[in-house]
Amino acid sequence: MGRITLDKVVKRFGDVEVIPPLDLTIEDGEFTVFVGPSGCGKSTLLRLIAGLEDVTDGQIRIDGNDATDIPPAKRGLAMVFQSYALYPHMSVRKNIAFPMRMAGIPEDEQKRRIDAAAKALNLTDYLERRPGQLSGGQRQRVAIGRAIVREPAAFLFDEPLSNLDAALRVGMRMEISELHAKLKTTMIYVTHDQVEAMTMADKIVVLRAGYVEQVGSPLELYRAPRNVFVAGFIGSPKMNLIDGAEAAKHDCKTIGVRPEHIAISDSDGQWTGRVGVSEHLGSDTFFHIHDTGLAETITVRADGEVGFRHGDTVYLTPREDSIHRFDEQGLRIA
Amino acid sequence: MARAASPRRKAITTLAAWSVGLLIFFPILWTMLTSFKTEATAIADPPVFLFFDWTLENYSVVQERSDYMRFLWNSIIIAGGSTILGIIVAVPAAWAMAFVPGRRTKDILLWMLSTKMLPAVGVLYPMYLIFIQMGLLDTRIGLTIVLMLVNLPIIVWMLYTYFKEIPGEILEAARMDGATLKEEILYVLTPMAIPGIASTLLLNVILAWNEAFWTLNLTAAKAAPLTAFIASYSSPEGLFYAKLSAASTMAIAPILILGWFSQKQLVRGLTFGAVK
Numbered sequence: 001m002g003r004i005t006l007d008k009v010v011k012r013f014g015d016v017e018v019i020p021p022l023d024l025t026i027e028d029g030e031f032t033v034f035v036g037p038s039g040c041g042k043s044t045l046l047r048l049i050a051g052l053e054d055v056t057d058g059q060i061r062i063d064g065n066d067a068t069d070i071p072p073a074k075r076g077l078a079m080v081f082q083s084y085a086l087y088p089h090m091s092v093r094k095n096i097a098f099p100m101r102m103a104g105i106p107e108d109e110q111k112r113r114i115d116a117a118a119k120a121l122n123l124t125d126y127l128e129r130r131p132g133q134l135s136g137g138q139r140q141r142v143a144i145g146r147a148i149v150r151e152p153a154a155f156l157f158d159e160p161l162s163n164l165d166a167a168l169r170v171g172m173r174m175e176i177s178e179l180h181a182k183l184k185t186t187m188i189y190v191t192h193d194q195v196e197a198m199t200m201a202d203k204i205v206v207l208r209a210g211y212v213e214q215v216g217s218p219l220e221l222y223r224a225p226r227n228v229f230v231a232g233f234i235g236s237p238k239m240n241l242i243d244g245a246e247a248a249k250h251d252c253k254t255i256g257v258r259p260e261h262i263a264i265s266d267s268d269g270q271w272t273g274r275v276g277v278s279e280h281l282g283s284d285t286f287f288h289i290h291d292t293g294l295a296e297t298i299t300v301r302a303d304g305e306v307g308f309r310h311g312d313t314v315y316l317t318p319r320e321d322s323i324h325r326f327d328e329q330g331l332r333i334a
Numbered sequence: 335m336a337r338a339a340s341p342r343r344k345a346i347t348t349l350a351a352w353s354v355g356l357l358i359f360f361p362i363l364w365t366m367l368t369s370f371k372t373e374a375t376a377i378a379d380p381p382v383f384l385f386f387d388w389t390l391e392n393y394s395v396v397q398e399r400s401d402y403m404r405f406l407w408n409s410i411i412i413a414g415g416s417t418i419l420g421i422i423v424a425v426p427a428a429w430a431m432a433f434v435p436g437r438r439t440k441d442i443l444l445w446m447l448s449t450k451m452l453p454a455v456g457v458l459y460p461m462y463l464i465f466i467q468m469g470l471l472d473t474r475i476g477l478t479i480v481l482m483l484v485n486l487p488i489i490v491w492m493l494y495t496y497f498k499e500i501p502g503e504i505l506e507a508a509r510m511d512g513a514t515l516k517e518e519i520l521y522v523l524t525p526m527a528i529p530g531i532a533s534t535l536l537l538n539v540i541l542a543w544n545e546a547f548w549t550l551n552l553t554a555a556k557a558a559p560l561t562a563f564i565a566s567y568s569s570p571e572g573l574f575y576a577k578l579s580a581a582s583t584m585a586i587a588p589i590l591i592l593g594w595f596s597q598k599q600l601v602r603g604l605t606f607g608a609v610k
Contacts, residue, residue, distance in 0.1 A: 052506050073512040085507035089525040098521075099511035146511065 001063045002154035002186030003028045004049060009058035011044055011210075018044050019210040021058065026154075026188060026203075028063075031180050033189045035197040036207035036233070042190045043158055045207070049188065050156050051075050062153060073102070078147035082159040084139045086131040092118075092142050093127040099150045110149075117145040120179075137168045144179070154186035161196065173199060194234055198222070206230050228330035231256045237286055237301070239324070242294045252325040252333055259286060259301040261322035266308070269315025273298060275308045289314060362586070368579035369393070376575040392580035400566060402584055409559035409588075411474050412549070413542035416481035417535055420489045423482070425531075428493035429519055433502060443494065446487040454484075454547045465552055472554045480552065481542045488541070489534055496530025497523070529599070536596050543589045560585035 004026040011019040018041050026032045034042040047053040049060060051072035060068050067075050078099070086095050093114060100110045118124045121141040131139055140160060147155055157176070161169045177200050180187050191197055197204050198218045206213040206221065206229075214226040218234075225231035231239045239256045247255045263269065264287060273292035278285055282304050289298045300316060308314055325333040339347070368376050370388045396402070431439050461480070462471075470476030500523065508522040524531065546561040553562055564585050567578040593600065 050510060052509065072506075072509045073514065077510065079507065079510040081503045081507060083501060083503050085501070085503040087504065087508075087522055087526070089528075098508075098513075102512035102514075102517060146507075150511070 001028055002026075002152075003063050004154060004186065004188070005061040005064075006045075006049070007059040007061065009045075009048060009060060010056045011041075011048055011053065012056045017210065019048070022210070022212060024205065024212065024215070026186060028186055029184045031177075031187045031189065031200060031202045032205060033191060033197040033201035033203070034205050034207055035191055035194055036213075038192055039209075040207040041210040042192075042207050044210075046079075046156055046158055046188060046190045050077055050079050076150075076153040077156055078150045078152035078154075079156040079158065080140070080143045080147050080160045082162050084131070084136075084143045084163075086139060086142055086146075088131055091128050091130060092123060092134070092145075095131065095142055096127075096145045096149055099146060103150070113149040114145075117148050120148075121145050121175075136164050137172060140164065140172060141175075144176070148179075148183070152185065154188060157187065157189040159191055160189075161191075161193075169196075176200065195236055198234070204234075206233060224332065225256075225324065226332050228254055228256070228326050231324055231326070231332075237299045240295060240298050242298075244294075246294050247325075250323060250325050253328045254326040254330070256324035256326065257318040257322065259299040261319040262298070262300045263317045263319070264289075264300045264302050264306065264308070265315045265317070266312070267315065269317040271298070271316040271318075273314060273316060275310055275312045275314055278308065278310070280304065287314070289316065292316070362590075365579045365582050368576055369583045371576050371579075373574055373576045376579070392576045393584070396567070396577055396580045396584065400563060400581075402563065405558060405560045405563035405585075406588065408474060408557055409543055409561075409585075412477045412481060412557070412559050413539050415474070415478040416485065416542045417489075417538040419478060419482045420486050420538060421493075421531065421535065424486060424489040424493050424534075425519065425524065427490050428497050429523060431490070431494050432497035432500075433505060443491060447491060450487055458551060461548075462551070471552060472557050474557045477549060477552060477557055477559070480548050481545055484545065484548065485538050485541055489538055492534045492537070493527070493530065496527050496534075499530075500526050532599055536592070536600055540589055540593065 006022055006024040008021045008023060009019060010017070010021050022045070034045060036042050044053060048055055051067070051070060055068050058068075059066055062075060062077075087098065090098065096114050096117060097110050100113065105113075114127070115124075118127055121144060123138065123141055123145060126134060126138060126142075131142065134142065140163075143160070160176070161172050164172060173196060176187075176189075180200075189196075189200060201218055203215065204218055204221055205215050208229055213233075214221060214230045216224075221230060221234045225234060225239075228241060232241060235258055237259050239258050240262070241254055241256050243254050247253060271292050271294060273289035276288040276290045276297065278287050284304055285302050285306055287300045287302060287308060289300060290296070292298050298316065327333050367383070369392055370390070371382070371386055372389060372391070375382055375386045431443060465471045465476055468476075470479075504526070505518055505522060508518045513521065543559075544561070546565075549559050549561045550565055553559070564578070564581050567574065567581045
């Protein structure tokens with residue numbers, strides 16, 4: 001079981017309020033991702049749940065029990081750190097065994113769990129090595145192994161893939177998702193990478209300056225961002241946000257159109273502009289269009305076969321049913 | 335930055351390094367040489383360097399006149415004991431300062447170190463009285479405590495520097511893994527800091543071994559370590575240089591050998607953290 005409830009949780013460092021009163025419930029078995037720009041308080045929030053930071057005010061409950069003043073060791077949560085935080089003086093086997101040793105689990109049971117974890121994480125051949133002799137991806141797997149064997153109520157991941165290279169990151173993303181599918185344990189995952197958030201989460205919590213901007217499934221956030229910030233943060237490339245006359249036509253302060261919801265043509269369309277930089281991904285091409293009179297740049301996603309060149313004049317047409325409208329406060333107009 | 339050195343430049347640097355090294359080592363070398371001379375050769379003018387009749391007579395006389403082993407044993411107990419005691423006190427202190435620093439941690443560290451700037455003789459009188467009152471005068475336990483206190487700021491400071499180098503996340507991981515504070519220090523922090531702790535131990539054994547002010551002033555016969563052994567050969571009725579040298583050589587030999595075999599560790603420890 002691992003239902004985690006935050007009840008008006010506040011964190012202050014001296015006079016600085018990092019987390020204003022915050023309510024949040026993470027359901028048992030859910031994969032929740034905290035996402036936001038750096039300094040938004042997402043790591044602090046995770047550390048509060050872990051117990052590595054003291055809550056200034058409010059209550060944290062794990063499975064209904066008040067855990068606010070319980071030390072991290074007793075909360076039954078496991079954490080995977082960005083820097084892996086392996087014990088450099090212990091072999092992989094001893095690293096994985098450490099939490100079980102602390103819990104006083106019998107040796108034969110320890111061995112059984114280590115072997116199972118090593119098999120699941122492809123670490124069987126490396127059990128006698130030291131962390132220093134492993135690659136980044138292997139180290140991260142050891143850290144995950146160390147977390148698994150505890151059979152925790154919930155896993156906490158603090159930007160676990162940030163130190164890995166791009167190819168490895170995609171692979172590890174899948175592995176963590178598969179692990180969640182298999183274990184069905186609550187997982188809380190902190191990242192600044194919205195692609196990780198979108199691909200892995202059951203539920204995304206978007207944070208900015210300690211405030212929860214929106215909570216929802218990846219597609220809810222993508223389809224109906226609650227405000228301009230979420231609209232701009234979720235989705236890659238970013239949503240085009242347009243102010244002024246064009247927005248006024250739709251009776252609002254700002255309109256947002258995603259790059260994939262704009263048609264590009266060389267003959268006719270609603271807006272006119274000139275092609276700037278093109279990013280060719282093969283399957284898709286992103287065109288950055290200038291001189292539209294709408295915003296500095298309008299990003300358009302087109303099929304990989306579409307071949308406009310730098311300086312070409314193009315015509316753009318947004319999909320009318322995919323225009324997001326926001327009011328003066330930046331809030332979504334339904 | 336590495337700079338390519340010309341052979342000429344390299345030769346000059348090597349020569350300079352050897353000169354400085356020899357200059358520093360010379361008093362020890364001279365003491366050792368003198369210990370193998372007769373008293374007459376020892377005060378010969380001009381001094382004789384290498385070509386004299388080598389004799390072991392001084393050593394046998396010294397051993398006859400005073401019981402070397404008793405002083406040696408005292409030295410080992412006092413130096414070793416004060417260092418171990420110091421480490422036991424300093425590890426938790428350095429842990430607290432390195433990982434849960436308060437607003438005044440830096441000030442406390444500096445203040446601790448500032449006690450080293452006080453001339454020891456300034457507190458000799460009160461210390462002496464306290465020792466008499468507590469019946470600690472001329473006891474090993476008394477000296478062990480004093481030397482522990484004298485070196486404690488250095489031990490704490492050194493350990494603090496080493497601990498600062500250990501990423502806090504690893505200790506947090508231990509906490510998440512269910513380790514209590516004691517287990518965290520015992521199983522994670524200490525093994526990771528072993529090189530640092532070893533250098534600290536070593537340096538403090540050396541410092542305690544060589545400490546002469548308190549060991550001379552607070553002991554008489556029973557607890558006297560090797561420093562007192564040397565001092566007993568500088569008598570008011572005139573110095574016997576060769577015998578004094580023999581006693582000195584015997585006193586510094588153990589620590590010199592220890593230092594020689596652990597020099598790699600010692601250098602690494604002293605420059606730890608300076609170069610990443």
